[in-house]
Amino acid sequence: MSGVETAAADGNQPVSPLEPAPEKSGGALGWVRSYLGGAAGRNIGLFVVLIIIFIIGAVTIGENFLSPANALTIVRFATVTGVVSIGMTFVIILGGIDLSVGSVVGLSSVVATMAFVQAPAQAFWPLIVVVALLVGTLAGVINGLLIAYGNVVAFMTTLAMLIAARGLAEVLSGKRTQILSVRGFNDVIGSSPLGIPMIVWIFALVAVLGWVLLNRTTFGRRTVAIGGNREAARLAGINVKRHTVWVYALAGLTAGIGGIMFISRTTVGTSTHGTLLELDVIAAVVVGGTLLIGGRGSIVGSVLGVLIFSLLINLFTKYNLDPSIQALFKGFIIVGAVLLQQRFGARGSTRSA
Amino acid sequence: MIKVDHKGTLLEVRGLTKAFSGVRALKGVDLSIRAGEVHCVLGQNGAGKSTLIKILSGAYRPDDGDITWQGESVSIDSPTHALGLGIATMYQELDVVDGLTIAENIYLGHENATAGLLNRRDAAKKTSELLARLGHANLNPNREVGTLSPANKQIVSMARALSRDIKLIIMDEPSAVLDSEEVKNLFRVVKQLSDSGIAVIYISHRLAEIREIGDRITVIKDGRTTATGLEVKDTPTPALIKLMTGRDIDNEFPPATPVAKDAADMLVVDDLSVRGEFSPLSFSVKAGEIVGLAGLVGSGRSEILEAIYGARKATTGTVSVNGERVRNGSVADAVRHGIGLSPEERKSQGLILAEPIFKNVTLSTFARFASGPFLRENGERASARQQLEDLELRPADPDRAAGTLSGGNQQKILLARWLVHGVSVLLLDEPTRGVDVGARAEIYSLIRGLAAAGTAIVVVSSEIEEVLGLADRVLVIADGEVLRTVKASEIDESGVLDLVMKGSAA
Numbered sequence: 001m002s003g004v005e006t007a008a009a010d011g012n013q014p015v016s017p018l019e020p021a022p023e024k025s026g027g028a029l030g031w032v033r034s035y036l037g038g039a040a041g042r043n044i045g046l047f048v049v050l051i052i053i054f055i056i057g058a059v060t061i062g063e064n065f066l067s068p069a070n071a072l073t074i075v076r077f078a079t080v081t082g083v084v085s086i087g088m089t090f091v092i093i094l095g096g097i098d099l100s101v102g103s104v105v106g107l108s109s110v111v112a113t114m115a116f117v118q119a120p121a122q123a124f125w126p127l128i129v130v131v132a133l134l135v136g137t138l139a140g141v142i143n144g145l146l147i148a149y150g151n152v153v154a155f156m157t158t159l160a161m162l163i164a165a166r167g168l169a170e171v172l173s174g175k176r177t178q179i180l181s182v183r184g185f186n187d188v189i190g191s192s193p194l195g196i197p198m199i200v201w202i203f204a205l206v207a208v209l210g211w212v213l214l215n216r217t218t219f220g221r222r223t224v225a226i227g228g229n230r231e232a233a234r235l236a237g238i239n240v241k242r243h244t245v246w247v248y249a250l251a252g253l254t255a256g257i258g259g260i261m262f263i264s265r266t267t268v269g270t271s272t273h274g275t276l277l278e279l280d281v282i283a284a285v286v287v288g289g290t291l292l293i294g295g296r297g298s299i300v301g302s303v304l305g306v307l308i309f310s311l312l313i314n315l316f317t318k319y320n321l322d323p324s325i326q327a328l329f330k331g332f333i334i335v336g337a338v339l340l341q342q343r344f345g346a347r348g349s350t351r352s353a
Numbered sequence: 354m355i356k357v358d359h360k361g362t363l364l365e366v367r368g369l370t371k372a373f374s375g376v377r378a379l380k381g382v383d384l385s386i387r388a389g390e391v392h393c394v395l396g397q398n399g400a401g402k403s404t405l406i407k408i409l410s411g412a413y414r415p416d417d418g419d420i421t422w423q424g425e426s427v428s429i430d431s432p433t434h435a436l437g438l439g440i441a442t443m444y445q446e447l448d449v450v451d452g453l454t455i456a457e458n459i460y461l462g463h464e465n466a467t468a469g470l471l472n473r474r475d476a477a478k479k480t481s482e483l484l485a486r487l488g489h490a491n492l493n494p495n496r497e498v499g500t501l502s503p504a505n506k507q508i509v510s511m512a513r514a515l516s517r518d519i520k521l522i523i524m525d526e527p528s529a530v531l532d533s534e535e536v537k538n539l540f541r542v543v544k545q546l547s548d549s550g551i552a553v554i555y556i557s558h559r560l561a562e563i564r565e566i567g568d569r570i571t572v573i574k575d576g577r578t579t580a581t582g583l584e585v586k587d588t589p590t591p592a593l594i595k596l597m598t599g600r601d602i603d604n605e606f607p608p609a610t611p612v613a614k615d616a617a618d619m620l621v622v623d624d625l626s627v628r629g630e631f632s633p634l635s636f637s638v639k640a641g642e643i644v645g646l647a648g649l650v651g652s653g654r655s656e657i658l659e660a661i662y663g664a665r666k667a668t669t670g671t672v673s674v675n676g677e678r679v680r681n682g683s684v685a686d687a688v689r690h691g692i693g694l695s696p697e698e699r700k701s702q703g704l705i706l707a708e709p710i711f712k713n714v715t716l717s718t719f720a721r722f723a724s725g726p727f728l729r730e731n732g733e734r735a736s737a738r739q740q741l742e743d744l745e746l747r748p749a750d751p752d753r754a755a756g757t758l759s760g761g762n763q764q765k766i767l768l769a770r771w772l773v774h775g776v777s778v779l780l781l782d783e784p785t786r787g788v789d790v791g792a793r794a795e796i797y798s799l800i801r802g803l804a805a806a807g808t809a810i811v812v813v814s815s816e817i818e819e820v821l822g823l824a825d826r827v828l829v830i831a832d833g834e835v836l837r838t839v840k841a842s843e844i845d846e847s848g849v850l851d852l853v854m855k856g857s858a859a
Contacts (some may be wrong), residue, residue: 029742039372100832109788157392165653216727217717217723217726217727217728218723218726218727218728219726220721220728221712221719221728224705225708225712225716227659227725228397228705228706228707228708229702229705229706231696231701231702232701232702232703232704232716233704233716234664234684235664235684235694235702236661236717236770237684237685237687237689238685238714238716238717239685241407283410295705295707296707
């Protein structure tokens, strides 16, 4: 086919480079609109939603909602979902999906507590941390290897891992809850420096590191490039398969961290930790503006998405809503948020694609 | 120019024009089809054949011109309308649904149903009849289409056309996906159709085929009919080639810098092959030399480039750059050794359209700019801006999204990528596809300039004139086989066409 025919057939009207980019609408309003269409704008939108929900809570509930203790409850509730959502953001930007994170959280909590309980009496408590991180990362590496080199679809690979990891956790623990009471562990992970629980600090640290990794490093650039156009990235010499393994390993690592946080919060390791966590995580990441088809996403958006859900759950609890009704509302909110995202997204992408 | 035969004229097309965003794809096409004839439409890539087909099948609306169907002036509004008139089209990319059965495919869109319930047995029976009519009574109507060979999928596509009451069937390069035995069956079917009074518009590059089954010929060149209604038996092949290639405008090719006598072999391809794609071939490219691969679509040109680049695993053979072996099947290793590829499909294989220009330019080098794991975007931006200025891409704004640029400028981004990288071997697949005439000249002189600076270049293009104009040496390729290696100055376009058509006439 000739150039003319191809150019016309794919429907992309080439814009002459000599003319300035067509402005959507003139003046300051146009600038504001195009700004709001970008990543920063989407985050501002999410932030506004967060504030609105907060105001609703403040007005309808008052003191009980506004107390510093409640604020901590909201953030603490967000921590596990939040940490895992950072890893998930990378996976989804890559154009993949990881359904196994919830099970891997449970598995790592079980293996870590068992390793400690069965280790020689005087075992050092960081063993728990190391084992949980290793178990999570290993599960991620297995996912990544199967997806990248085995060419198994990410959805199926991680669905299999979801089932298998939960099963393994049940077998290892005999479905028994491992109670863990280790002074060193509780003293550090359970502490509250500056009045803020350690797990909240961990969430904050993971989020900041994730942001730097995505936006300021070659690792992040590779992730966005592969998600944006896998073939172009490959033909530019990027080792797509190897990078895919690393990204799933990262998601597994954050699931391992999630496992540690669960142990700290509940003082037990059990195969039921993290059940259905993957759904909350994926919902938060997508509501946060990361495209499910890959190539674009935001750590700040994911954090805001997680906080919005956590705030809503808190609000629902204060209203004494039945959990089933809460779930119903959550479904509506996810659909509504994604519909809104698409409106904003379409506006943004006419500018940039 | 038209020999009108009112008796039995089925379709009459006059003065058809069509432009896409200002570029005129058709500038005046005339065509007259008689009932029951096999009418061949000839023309080079880009002559406008595909656009013509799409207008006749209702996919595009013409800007101007008249279409007369069975004596009545019509405007074909949609593919459904075309089918209603009795015009069916078999596209090159077979439009069958792999997950459905043969019968389901054939009655797709006009299912035989009673009160919403599919009448499966009846459809299967009718399908069997159609298949038998096409000489394929052996195919089971309930077989899933995805399990069929390309040749049999084509039969399904044809049966679908026949399942409606049609009078004209358009076949866009139907033999391209077939081997010689299957081509024979295709010809038998075409003959059968025309015997039963159905006209066929047959599009093919292979002159030998046209000799075998065509009744009359229309030649299109640069969007215009140059000859129509030629009787196949009265028209010698050289005359046809002349009609296809004689040009209104010549592209401007910058003068070639002679390759230094003592220049070293930069790229050495030895006994390279990919099973099922191309046979073992060996050639070398000196520093500063441009080697062109000339051949038709599907001849294996792009596959050869991909194998050299490691994007496709070679079955046999080796690739060396500057004396060093490149690891088979590894793009990363090819890039490390200084090979760059500008792929055929810029949008789907070359660029990340939503990302800014500079990130596209540094897609293969951003790690080099980084300090440790940390990106240095300002360095990338500055380097990209420098290249954009050198390549005269205006405005040289590295933060614009790559998708907002024209085809020519997108090509420049890819050149800039490998300039920043500093490659010693550059593989260019269709470097001017989708690039307008003005920008082409610029791209040509950039490519020439790169060669003059010592880069070894391999260029592939479906426009033979382009290969001959750019290259120092040309490998003429057909069906995955190198037919001849020749100096570009010692062969002309009709010489190449003659070789490839004879070579693939099998």
